Amino acid sequence: MFSVSHIFQFTASFFEVVSLNRVGGSTPFVTLDYGTFLGAQDGNLTSFLGIPFADSPVGDLRFRLPVPPPQLEGVQRAVSFGAACPQHALSPLPGMNFTGKYTKVSEDCLAINIIRPSFKLVPGRNLPVLVYFHGGGFEIGDATETRMNDIIDRSVHSGEPLMVVVPNYRLNGLGFLAGKEVKEAGVSNLGLQDQRFALQWVQKYISSFGGDPDRVTISGVSAGAVSVAMHLVSLDGNPNGLFHSAFMLSGGPLRLPSVLDGQSEYDLIVSETNCSAERDTLSCLRRVPLDQIMAAINKTRDIFSYSSLNLAWQPRVDGDLLRREPYESLVQGLYAKVPSIAGTCDDEGTLFSLANLNITTDEAFSEYISSNYLKGTTSAEISDVLRAYPRDPTKG
Incomplete structure (x- = not known):
């Protein structure tokens, strides 16, 4: 039986590989127009972790569309995952713990992670790119939730090497706040907007890491798969060249509420953060300390409360990014015409019924x-x- 090293050596020679740019002999680095990033090599894998793809959405940038990251001085170490976005506190389930063991949680969380085999193809033979959106009910999770190394090893074994890109995106009330104030400000579906911004980053920069911007597959599980479906139907189904195929597991085009249907959650958070007396409540929410706004968000229903998948925080029809019910877009043919695969984990729904065992x-x-x-x-x-x-x- 061939070992991983045998497969890797064969693949390397077959594709006439050349080394990545290196500093200090063995440390990979990439220079982008806003900074230089030092990655890490571990065996047959090279990674660039925690690279900011957007500015930190704190202060006045909270509850706003993502904007490009600032210019970074000096060489940035991209050797560990960045902070997880703030997480919704979930209702407890007997014998289960879904609290992630994150090194750091912060609003400064819009980072992207690139993992690839430790070789670069000659020009014109860059690697296909798998962009993975993590799951978690749009309430929890981050880029560390799934081991992408195994996927890359499998791709090398098969002789079809690829690279994986995993971005973080804003979650819960910070990423999916709704209501008339949100609609009027044009800042709905911020979690999806973050994902879209990450896809724009991929188009602009991924070739510097050895990836092919013309072969991008978007993928995800659960909420990540729902995200993929939303990108398929967003903007009347125009992908604008951001992706070229799609893979969905345990998620798809759901029936969505409108952005105006989220008013009760918006009003609750405004009340809990003492912003009710302000003329511009959205501006007030931007000034509220993170711990206070998360305490308010944690008073809303979650995926393991009685309401289960009737989510408080999720994508919503806003007339802008999502212009109508996803099913209506499918019926009208207003979806991205790209190769797609959809599947479902066996018996997955049982997990979401555990909070409703009293329904007999x-x-x-x-x-x-x-x-x-x-x-x-x-x-x-x-x-x-x-x-x-x-x-x-x-x-x-």
Whole structure:
């Protein structure tokens, strides 16, 4: 059986590889127009971690669209993951802990991470790029949640090497605040806007790392897969050259509320942070200390509360990035016509039912789905659902 080193040597010779630019003999570095970044090599893998792709969204930049990072002086060490974006506190589940063990959590979290085999193809043969959006219900998670090294090793084994790019994006109320004030300011769906900004960064800079900007696949699991679906239908399905294929696992084009439907959460946060008396409540929220605004966000429902996947924080139809219900975009053909794969993890839904174990009767189930997911439906339509999902699953 061939070892990883044998496969790597064969692949290297086959593609006539040349070394990355190096400082000090073995340390890879890349110079971009806003800074020089020193990466790390570990065996057959080279990584550049924690590179800022946007300015820090704190202070006056909180609740604003992403903007380019500032000019960075000197050589920047890109050898460890950056801070995780602030995380929503989840309702406890018996015997389970979904709190990430992050070295640092900060609003200064819009960093991108590049992992690739330790070789660069000759000009014209750069590596295809897999951009991965992490999951976490749009409430938790960061770029460290999934080991990308295994994917790259597998690609080298198969003789089809690729590089993986994983960006962070704003989460929960910091990334998906909604309401009329948000709509009027044009700052809805900031988490998706961060992802899109990261894709623009990839188009501009990934060739400096040996990646091919004309072969970018966007991918993700759970909320990451939903994100991919949102990019497929955003802007009437125009990808603007940011990606060329898509992969979704356990997520897709959901039914979305409008940005105006998030007013109750907005008002709660304004009230909890003592911004109610301000004429411009959004500006007030930009000045609130992070711990105070997160304490308010943590009072909203989460993925393991009774409402489960009826999320407080998620993408919303805003008439701008997402112009209509995703299903309507699909029916009208207004989606990106790129090769796509979609799949689902087996029995994944069980996890999200653990907070609702007290729903044991048809009456309780009817109330739950009508109040949480099917608002405005008729009793006859609810009856149809009950027939499709009877108390005894063997009869369904």
